[in-house]
Amino acid sequence: MAEQSVLILKGNIIFTPDARNFKVYRDSYLIAVGGVIREICPALPAQYQALRIHDYTNQLIIPGFVDLHTHGAQFNQRGLGLDYKLLDWLNRYTFPEEGKFSDPDYASRVYEAFASELIAQGTTRAAVYATVHLSTSRLLFAVLARRGLGAYVGKVNMDANCPDFLKEDTAKSLQATEEILAEWTGNSLVKPIITPRFAPTSTRVLMDGLGKLAIKYDAAVQSHLAENTGEIEWVRELFPEHREYHQVYQHYHLFGRTPTLMAHCIHLSDNAMESMKENQVIAVHCPDSNMNLSSGIMPVRKLLNAGVKVGLGSDVGAGHSLSMPQTMIRAIQLSKIKHALEAEHQPLTLPEAFYLATKGGGSFFGRVGSFEPGYALDALVINDTAAGWDMEPLEKLQRFIYTGTTADIAARYAAGRKIG
Amino acid sequence: MAEQSVLILKGNIIFTPDARNFKVYRDSYLIAVGGVIREICPALPAQYQALRIHDYTNQLIIPGFVDLHTHGAQFNQRGLGLDYKLLDWLNRYTFPEEGKFSDPDYASRVYEAFASELIAQGTTRAAVYATVHLSTSRLLFAVLARRGLGAYVGKVNMDANCPDFLKEDTAKSLQATEEILAEWTGNSLVKPIITPRFAPTSTRVLMDGLGKLAIKYDAAVQSHLAENTGEIEWVRELFPEHREYHQVYQHYHLFGRTPTLMAHCIHLSDNAMESMKENQVIAVHCPDSNMNLSSGIMPVRKLLNAGVKVGLGSDVGAGHSLSMPQTMIRAIQLSKIKHALEAEHQPLTLPEAFYLATKGGGSFFGRVGSFEPGYALDALVINDTAAGWDMEPLEKLQRFIYTGTTADIAARYAAGRKIG
Numbered sequence: 001m002a003e004q005s006v007l008i009l010k011g012n013i014i015f016t017p018d019a020r021n022f023k024v025y026r027d028s029y030l031i032a033v034g035g036v037i038r039e040i041c042p043a044l045p046a047q048y049q050a051l052r053i054h055d056y057t058n059q060l061i062i063p064g065f066v067d068l069h070t071h072g073a074q075f076n077q078r079g080l081g082l083d084y085k086l087l088d089w090l091n092r093y094t095f096p097e098e099g100k101f102s103d104p105d106y107a108s109r110v111y112e113a114f115a116s117e118l119i120a121q122g123t124t125r126a127a128v129y130a131t132v133h134l135s136t137s138r139l140l141f142a143v144l145a146r147r148g149l150g151a152y153v154g155k156v157n158m159d160a161n162c163p164d165f166l167k168e169d170t171a172k173s174l175q176a177t178e179e180i181l182a183e184w185t186g187n188s189l190v191k192p193i194i195t196p197r198f199a200p201t202s203t204r205v206l207m208d209g210l211g212k213l214a215i216k217y218d219a220a221v222q223s224h225l226a227e228n229t230g231e232i233e234w235v236r237e238l239f240p241e242h243r244e245y246h247q248v249y250q251h252y253h254l255f256g257r258t259p260t261l262m263a264h265c266i267h268l269s270d271n272a273m274e275s276m277k278e279n280q281v282i283a284v285h286c287p288d289s290n291m292n293l294s295s296g297i298m299p300v301r302k303l304l305n306a307g308v309k310v311g312l313g314s315d316v317g318a319g320h321s322l323s324m325p326q327t328m329i330r331a332i333q334l335s336k337i338k339h340a341l342e343a344e345h346q347p348l349t350l351p352e353a354f355y356l357a358t359k360g361g362g363s364f365f366g367r368v369g370s371f372e373p374g375y376a377l378d379a380l381v382i383n384d385t386a387a388g389w390d391m392e393p394l395e396k397l398q399r400f401i402y403t404g405t406t407a408d409i410a411a412r413y414a415a416g417r418k419i420g
Numbered sequence: 421m422a423e424q425s426v427l428i429l430k431g432n433i434i435f436t437p438d439a440r441n442f443k444v445y446r447d448s449y450l451i452a453v454g455g456v457i458r459e460i461c462p463a464l465p466a467q468y469q470a471l472r473i474h475d476y477t478n479q480l481i482i483p484g485f486v487d488l489h490t491h492g493a494q495f496n497q498r499g500l501g502l503d504y505k506l507l508d509w510l511n512r513y514t515f516p517e518e519g520k521f522s523d524p525d526y527a528s529r530v531y532e533a534f535a536s537e538l539i540a541q542g543t544t545r546a547a548v549y550a551t552v553h554l555s556t557s558r559l560l561f562a563v564l565a566r567r568g569l570g571a572y573v574g575k576v577n578m579d580a581n582c583p584d585f586l587k588e589d590t591a592k593s594l595q596a597t598e599e600i601l602a603e604w605t606g607n608s609l610v611k612p613i614i615t616p617r618f619a620p621t622s623t624r625v626l627m628d629g630l631g632k633l634a635i636k637y638d639a640a641v642q643s644h645l646a647e648n649t650g651e652i653e654w655v656r657e658l659f660p661e662h663r664e665y666h667q668v669y670q671h672y673h674l675f676g677r678t679p680t681l682m683a684h685c686i687h688l689s690d691n692a693m694e695s696m697k698e699n700q701v702i703a704v705h706c707p708d709s710n711m712n713l714s715s716g717i718m719p720v721r722k723l724l725n726a727g728v729k730v731g732l733g734s735d736v737g738a739g740h741s742l743s744m745p746q747t748m749i750r751a752i753q754l755s756k757i758k759h760a761l762e763a764e765h766q767p768l769t770l771p772e773a774f775y776l777a778t779k780g781g782g783s784f785f786g787r788v789g790s791f792e793p794g795y796a797l798d799a800l801v802i803n804d805t806a807a808g809w810d811m812e813p814l815e816k817l818q819r820f821i822y823t824g825t826t827a828d829i830a831a832r833y834a835a836g837r838k839i840g
Contacts, residue, residue, distance in 0.1 A: 078822065080815055083769050293756075294756040333708070336711055336713075337717060347714060350503055389529070395500055398500050403498060
């Protein structure tokens with residue numbers, strides 16, 4: 001066994017093999033071979049004794065965070081214009097900002113800063129929207145790959161109902177998407193994902209073409225669903241041939257025919273939830289965004305009870321922070337408000353939110369987000385900066401999630417490689 | 421004019437003289453004499469030319485933040501046990517933690533850390549709960565005064581319905597409160613505030629005595645009101661002679677007879693709101709706490725429309741962070757959720773939330789929280805760490821509020837003195 005292929009981390013190891021409880025291994029060794037977890041041991045097995053140990057004694061070792069919905073191109077607008085709602089915010093802030101991504105210099109600056117902040121915040125895997133621009137979307141793939149992050153990156157498709165400076169020719173949009181699929185489908189940690197922005201900015205021809213590409217390349221799909229009541233009404237007007245919003249995507253093979261992420265999912269019928277479950281479409285809960293844009297409260301407990309898979313997304317720039325701990329807290333807080341309003345919606349617990357932001361969302365990337373054997377070694381080392389005195393590891397974890405900053409993350413690993 | 425009495429800050433000056441708009445003075449001079457603001461000038465008047473200028477060109481200068489409700493003694497439990505609701509959380513976490521404050525060594529460590537974090541977060545004025553313990557409450561006064569912060573500090577009174585290790589003898593509780601009032605009433609930036617924890621942990625005799633002390637010393641009062649439906653029901657059982665919760669306080673001269681803060685105010689009748697307005701009782705909105713403990717949504721727009729004065733509180737430890745920018749955001753977010761549920765509740769805007777956390781809450785401290793002439797010079801200097809490129813001062817402010825950290829605050833002044 002060559003030394004470089006074995007990674008040994010020592011510390012207080014915590015993760016959520018299921019959503020009910022944290023599992024804690026105090027003062028133990030997390031051993032990965034070839035970037036894949038082999039085992040957790042209380043003492044170091046004989047065959048590893050000669051190897052280097054990354055000694056994080058008294059620190060926490062937790063899985064890296066998974067952000068299932070964010071917009072790299074909106075990184076430089078986070079926190080701005082949030083006194084507006086979705087459609088006004090898109091037209092006044094987001095579309096003009098995305099227009100700047102025809103400029104490779106600007107795109108490069110923003111995407112580098114975005115990648116740095118993802119890493120700083122402890123996100124090791126993310127599903128990311130670029131913009132409609134082919135050349136700078138390629139840039140985003142390259143930046144994330146070079147920084148060692150795991151990601152799905154989507155060149156956005158829009159050929160309707162958006163400003164002219166962002167509106168694509170349908171055939172060229174499909175061609176550009178196929179170029180990216182051809183270039184990036186493979187073994188890289190950064191993979192392509194088909195990304196119609198949402199139904200209202202897509203023609204039927206575009207969605208038809210994208211669905212066919214999804215099948216041809218067995219490519220993942222991401223889009224937005226049922227974020228805002230005005231948006232839902234607009235979809236009804238634009239696509240009167242479908243009774244419900246999700247059926248528009250479904251009709252074009254963009255709803256679970258291949259692995260699919262749908263962001264928001266706030267205003268869904270029971271039928272739509274059933275369809276998400278059947279088609280294994282992951283609902284991505286973006287609580288900060290949903291509050292910032294007055295979109296509403298995703299009924300996360302109802303979705304979970306209906307058997308829908310759920311992950312968490314920062315949704316920068318409608319969300320203002322790439323921090324997944326803050327996203328977890330906001331998901332918990334919003335679920336508590338839902339519970340205060342309708343008692344039968346039990347709030348998310350902390351281990352549940354942690355699960356959603358690690359193993360739950362991580363499932364989209366394969367075996368990611370847990371420390372069970374066979375999982376990719378995505379890990380964060382959490383130091384004691386924010387902790388109190390005489391705290392147990394699980395209390396330190398609570399403190400970090402609620403009050404931690406990037407400075408509290410002492411080391412980051414993605415797929416067995418140290419990053420940052 | 422002696423040089424030491426004049427303070428001149430130069431930079432992009434922003435504040436909210438009213439709740440509707442930010443006022444911006446680009447590249448201007450903020451001049452204070454004896455800790456009190458004299459004027460803002462685009463060019464330096466002749467009489468100050470020889471004096472030292474604190475040059476923060478290109479940085480923002482904004483008022484210090486005002487936190488109208490927080491618990492110093494809960495600083496070391498923030499983020500812990502937040503899967504519980506109010507009454508369970510009190511019994512399982514908060515009361516045991518507060519019990520530790522019989523120990524001066526422990527209290528000193530926590531209160532020093534609390535003061536450091538207040539300063540780091542840019543809070544220059546705060547209304548703070550200590551615990552029932554006289555000696556360590558004195559310690560909190562001393563720590564905050566030494567660190568140069570403006571504060572109201574309350575030794576907590578509890579003589580009923582709490583664990584024996586915190587339950588006070590009524591007469592001794594009143595005597596201890598009077599000792600503190602006698603010691604600290606005066607010109608210090610740190611002032612005493614009468615602090616019955618809340619009605620359920622107070623006997624009638626205690627509240628009667630506290631009301632008399634409030635009048636005798638013309639002392640401010642703070643407590644909790646209508647946070648949680650279970651709490652309200654409990655008050656109804658304990659004090660059946662009063663129709664509404666606020667009338668319990670009112671009966672004992674603890675509801676506006678002297679300046680009064682009431683935290684939470686979530687579940688209030690129109691009559692209670694009218695009474696708050698008439699008695700000029702300030703409602704302290706603690707949005708993170710209200711979410712963390714599943715308490716509900718304070719109808720902040722309704723209170724404002726009813727003419728009730730409103731301030732913001734971090735409510736650590738039920739709130740997890742002393743950051744007033746984060747508290748502003750959460751207040752805005754929660755008001756947007758309220759709006760999404762009931763459209764007539766218009767959301768808070770960013771200048772409104774900023775106003776609540778500066779001039780609005782600052783009014784409890786006198787002329788505090790604005791840069792108008794006659795106001796105390798409480799100011800923060802915000803650097804560009806988190807800003808994007810080519811941003812206007814107001815965009816930088818938005819970015820700071822939504823994404824800033826303690827590292828983005830380059831300097832802090834309270835009552836004309838640099839602190840930190």
